Structure formats: structure tokens, C-alpha cells
Amino acid sequence: MVSIEVRGACVEFPIFDAKNRSLKKSVLGRAGGRISEQKVPVVEALRDVDLSLGEGARVGLVGHNGAGKSTLLRLLAGIYEPTRGRASIRGRVAPVFDLAVGMDPEISGYENIIIRGLFLGMNRREMERRVDEIAEFTELGDYLNMPLRTYSTGMRVRLALGVVTSIDPEILILDEGIGAVDSAFLEKARDRLRDLVGRSGMLVFASHSDEFLVELCDTAIWMDGGVIREQGSLRDVLSHYKGRDVFENLSPETLERLDRAGTSG
Amino acid sequence: MAVPALARQDADDSAPAENAPSPRSWGRAFGDIRAAIAQRELWGHLGWQDIKQRYRRSVIGPLWITISMAVTAAALGGLYSQLFGQPIGTFMPYVTVGFMIWYFISACVLEGTETFISNEGLIRFLPAPLMIYVFRTVWRQILFFAHNVVVYVIVLALFFRQLDQPYTMVNNNPDAIVHPGLSWWALLAIPAFVLIVVNGLWVTLLFGIISARFRDIPPVVGSFMQLFFTMTPIIWTTDLLSGGDPGSPKAIIAFLAKLNPFYHFIEIFRAPLVGQVQSWTHWVVCGGITLVGWALALIALRNYRSRVAYWV
Helix, strand or coil: CCEEEEEEEEEEEECCCCCCCCHHHHHHHHHHCCHHHCCCCEEEEEEEEEEEECCCCEEEEECCCCCCHHHHHHHHHCCCCCCEEEEEEECCEEEECCCCCCCCCCCEHHHHHHHHHHHCCCCHHHHHHHHHHHHHHHCCHHHHHCEHHHCCHHHHHHHHHHHHCCCCCCEEEECHHHHCCCHHHHHHHHHHHHHHHHHCCEEEEECCCHHHHHHHCCEEEEEECCEEEEEEEHHHHHHHHHCCCHHHHCCHHHHHHHHHHHHHC | CCCCCCCCCCHHHHCCHHHCCCCCCHHHHHHHHHHHHHCHHHHHHHHHHHHHHHCCCCCCCCHHHHHHHHHHHHHHHHHHHHHCCCCHHHHHHHHHHHHHHHHHHHHHHHHHHCCCCCCHHHHHHCCCCCHHHHHHHHHHHHHHHHHHHHHHHHHHHHHHHHHCCCEECCCCCCCCCEECCCCHHHHHHHHHHHHHHHHHHHHHHHHHHHHHHCCCHHHHHHHHHHHHHHHCCCCCCHHHHCCCCCCCHHHHHHHHHHHCHHHHHHHHHHHHHCCCCCCHHHHHHHHHHHHHHHHHHHHHHHHHHHHHHHHC
């Protein structure tokens, strides 16, 4: 059973400037008596977030830069525990914030596939079973024996995407980073990504791309200034956020594909 | 359960939301340790990767660790045996073993202070237990140490005959302590090393958490370790301090040397390997430090585990 329960959660970052962060300051500050009254300034990144997601949730996260999307994703992934309120996450989380995390430029593509899998919560044996399939998908061929530093950016993205889409997460958390892939490959990756979303028990996806959101999500959350401004069906939330109905402007091919996916799935 | 424990929240989490535990609970702290042990493939790999990265594309690679250790032991062993009038055949193994274990201990302390700071990128991207970074750091030191064991084997082969019989560490002094020479007691070095590793873990955990919050700690610890190196009998021996009258400067220094915790840790490991008798007080002191240290580290883990992601 996969679920995420968040109740009145706040995430506040203490901002230690160079002086505040030193031991001297906090020791001397106490001795002086006055400085200690000044608390460390705090940035409130999320405020009073209430959220309840269950099996099968496909949630898109929209909002302007700095609205708290990434922080919310990190809260849902269990990286930040709320400073007030609570968050309980049940299920194995696979967070994909940055395709480059855990990639070692000096080791071969094959090894990187394994390592990246370990980072995503798989074990070595499970990854070894998937290597061939990933190799085929990435079309990198013999290059997989070369150190990663010889790869172009596009090739790295292929590799990372190949690994990410091969795992079986219970809770999949995607940050917008995956949008930065060249469109030809993305066309191919799209199906795999949809498969992945179908396999995972829950998806939370932050993106600025309407097309992606429409394709992968059915509900949405609009973050604004660290609070949830609106939560509901994707079409409603996206329309309010953008101020227009995005479904009207989708290309006919996309709508057709969505239709197909809807009837086949 | 076949699925690995990454991000699998502790069982406490499944409690009804109304009485969900605060992030500061013992259950969460021990859950963190258990989850990290389950993920040994990850930190095991990361520790190896750290070593391989350091010697990337060098022809003999990690063998340099062994070579630099051998050079240090030969140079200091040769020089100080002459300065202090000590027989090289027994002083060289003494210095070698002392350096081996000192490197391990001081690296645990120094790199322990950096353990969360240097893993900042991973901590903010992965919902992994904190302890995997502690295990990564200590595992790396164990691998370094394993490379240095080779030097001990070589030195032992060279000077086995001097060590295999009763000997003294000081030339031309009839009062000097007579050491019994190597025996099966040497195997005591194994539990001694295990105890030192157990201590390395709490040191890394505790200093790592404190340093993540107070960034002045790493340089402070660095200069203290310099001081401790000279105060700990590594390139000198406590035999030189024996035989002083009570109240004499020699006896006072000998007493002060015993207050140095590093002395006891070095001694439990070194004495068996160079054929010296050791007092059981060293084991008692080390055992006590282990208990107190782990208690402090666990309290820090319980109270600040969830804060580290905010601090790094």
C-alpha cells in the first residue's frame, strides 16, 4: 500500500551567514546575552501544506520559480522532514531531481548504469538484469565501455533516462529536469516514461511543460509562495494557473495520442 | 522483503497520523542505522570509488598508499632510532605499526568532520539514511588501512629475528623495560582493530553532525590532531619516560601521556603486533570511551538526524 499523508507541514531553512554559523558567535553570543535573542533568520519554503495521496495518484506540480515545487518534492521524497507538522510516506521512493546525480565521469557507462540504479534504491543484481535492456534503449552500443567523460551531454541524458525508466518505484518523484532532452529521443523516451508511470504506484511530477503534464498526470497542485493555492483536476488547475484552457491549444497529434493511451490503458 | 530499504520509512511512520512520532525519536535513529546497513552495496561501492578516484590513471594506483607509508616508516624509523639511541630492528616495526593505526584514527576524526559537508550533493538529492555517509567514510579508511598492512608484513619479515626474542627499546640502559617478543598474543590486534573501527564510526557520526552545523569545527579539530600527533607515543616510546622518580618531570610527563585517549587506542593495537605486553587498563579506557562516545553520537543522531539535510 502506497500513500503519502502530509498534515500542516512547514519547511523552514535556517540561514546561517558566515558569522552566525560559527561556534564562536554562539558561545560569545550567549555570554553577551543580547545577540542570542536574535534568532537565526529563517526562510519559510513551505507553509501549512496539507496533502493526501494514495495509490494510483498522478499529480502534476505547477507554479512559478521559487514557489516551492522542488521543496515540496523533497518533502514528499523524505529528504526534508517537516520542521512543523508531519509527513508520513509509505512506499519506496525513487526521486529524480537531477539526471546527473550519482554519475561518475571516470567510470564506464555500464558501471554508471549499475551505480545509478543503486542510488535509486535498486540492488546490484536487479540492475545487472536490466543492463542489456537499458543498453538497447540508449543506442549507445560500444560506447558503454568508455568512461562517461567521453560522452556528449545528450548521450549522458540518454543513459540517465534509460536507467530511470527501467526501475520499478512505488513512488516516483520527477523534477522538471527531464524536459532538457532532445525532442527526437524524447519521442522514443515518452513511451518508456509512460510505462514507468503506469508501473509506479504514485507519481508526483513538477514541470513547466503543459504537454508533459497532460500526458502523465490527471490531477494537479498549484504552488504559490510556499503554500498550496489550488488542488484539483489537471485541467482545472492548469487552466486557472495559465489563465486559459491548455487542452484547447494542444496539437492534434498530442490529443490523438492521449486518446489512444486512454483507450488502450 | 526483497526490496532494498532506500527511503523505506521507519515502521513508526505507519502509525496513525494523529500520533505520528516527532522526527526526534529513538525508533527513527535506529531505523536510520538499520537502513544504512541494508544498503551496504551503495556505501561499499562509494568507499571504493573514493580510493580509485584518488589514484585515477596513475600506473600503480592505490599501491602509492603502501609506498608512501613504507617511505614514511623507513625515514622516521631510521632517523629517530638514531636520535633517541634505539635499536633500529625493534624501533622500525614500532614506528610502522604506530603510523598505520594513527593514520586510520586521525583520518576518521579529520574526514569525519567533513563527512556530511562533502556529501552535501547526495544528501539533498537522495532520501537515504544518514549513516550511509558515515559508513562510506569509515569504510574508505579501512581500505586505506588494508593497503598499509602490507608494509607491516614487509617490516616484520625484515626484523622478525629481533622481535621474536625478548628485547629492550632503549640502548645502553640496564633499567630499560624488557619486552617479551612476539607471540600468539599478536592476534589481540584483531579485536583491537575492531574496537577502533567501532570508535571511528561514532567519531565520524558525532563530529560530522557538529561540523555540519558549526563550520569552524573542522579546522579546530585539524590543529588539535597536529598537537595530539606529537603528544602521542608514535615516533617516541613511553619506555624513554620510565624509571623517573615520583614528582620528577619525567614522571609527570609519563602521567600526562596516559591522559591522552589516543595513546590507549594506539597501544591496544600496537603492543601485540610488536611483541610488547600491554596493561589491561588500555582496554578498559578504550571500552569506556566507546560507550560514552556512542551514547553521545546516538543522542546527536536522534536529535539532529532530520536537521542535517537543512544544514548542509
